Each structure stands twice: as structure tokens, then as C-alpha cells.
Amino acid sequence: MDHPLLNAFWIMLWFFLWVLWLFLLFRVVMDIFRSHEMSGWGKAGWMILVVLLPYLGVLLYLIVRGAKMGEHDAEDAERREAAVQDYIRKAAGSGDGGAAGDGGDNVDRLAKLAALKADGHLTQEEFDQAKAKLLA
Template structure:
């Protein structure tokens, strides 16, 4: 078999496998979507059978955002929440006083106290 014929067979195989992966992912997403009723699922499947490439393209364009959200839910990824990040205190004086108490009790060093004081005064955490 000539080299270029082999290359075209490999390229065709690559595109075919990529297309099959996309179609199976669409089917997986379609049947895992609990908000879509059975009739709409049947319509999507029929169109995937008879007009596969165009239907796959339309599905990804029309329902792409939902696909990503459902995939994140299946993996257990939740939207990022900033509530765990430390916030600048409303009263830097109380932060400094609390740090001073810790310094006096020996729980923190002078360097740690200075860092806490600097953060309280500048508001950068």
C-alpha cells in the first residue's frame, strides 16, 4: 500500500473515531438529562441516526452549556465559592489586639505578629 494511501486511511479513521466519540457523548448526555422528556430524546436520537453530522453540530451548539453543567455535576465539581477565603476585617484594631494577645501568650512569634498587623492594616490577605 502506498504511503499516502495509508496516511489517508489513518486520517479517515481518526476523524471517524472522533465523530463516534462525539455521538456517544451526545447520547450519554441526552439520556442523563432529567429535564428533557422522552419525546424530545426520541427526536434527537432519530435525527442523530438520519442526519448525524448536522444533528451533532446543532446539539453541541444548542445544548453545549447544559452539557458542561451536567458533566460537572456528574464529576462532583461544584461552582467555585469564595466564602472560604479570608476577608479583610471590618475592625483592624481588634485583629491587632487579638494578635497582640497571642504574642504575649507566646502562641505566635514577633514575625507572625508583624505579618498579622501588616495584613490587618493593609487589608491584603
């Protein structure tokens, strides 16, 4: 008997496995190129292996350098977070029309004042006076 619903299920399963395979292949290729500790010859060797024998090449790469892929992701996330924080500091510091360093110092001082107020070392009035003096 012919089961068209079962055939549709199998076609969708193979399609999703193919998409998963492409995602994994591109992920490995991206990791090869962003790896800083690998030499150019090492990158070329891995690329030749991945292109000529894709299934074996990707499987070997995951076995040999799979842990490094996670480390590369963590390093990239840290680098992006640092860049975002640096941008926020620069944008907040240059909003007053002055030099970025002066505004950055003011932002740091305001943060310290807020921390002192939160810890209970400053009253609301002292905080408001110090804030007005700092922003003047």
C-alpha cells in the same frame, strides 16, 4: 506517480476522524439520556434527529445544548465525589465495630483535634491525651 506512504497517511487520518466522530456521537447520545431537564418527548426528538441525520443532528445538538453537556459533566463529577466521600466516612466510622454514627463522630472529633494541634492551640501531649481518651 503512486505514493504508498501518503496513501497510508490518508487512510490513518480518515480512520482517526471516524473514531473521533463515533466518540462524539456516543457522547451526544449519552448526554441526551442523562439530561434530567429534558422531557421524554424531547429526548425522543433528539434521538430521532441524531439517528436519521447523524451529522446534522450532532452538530445541532452541540450548538443548541453544548453548554449543558459541560454542566452535566460537572454535576456527575460532584455527585461521584460526594458518593466517594460518603463511602469513606461510613467505612472509617464503622471500622471499630460500633455503630457508624458513633465512629463518624469520633472521626470528626479526631479531625477537629488535629486541626487544633496544627493551629497551635494544643500541645502534642494534650493532643495525645485527648486522642487516647477519644479512642478508649
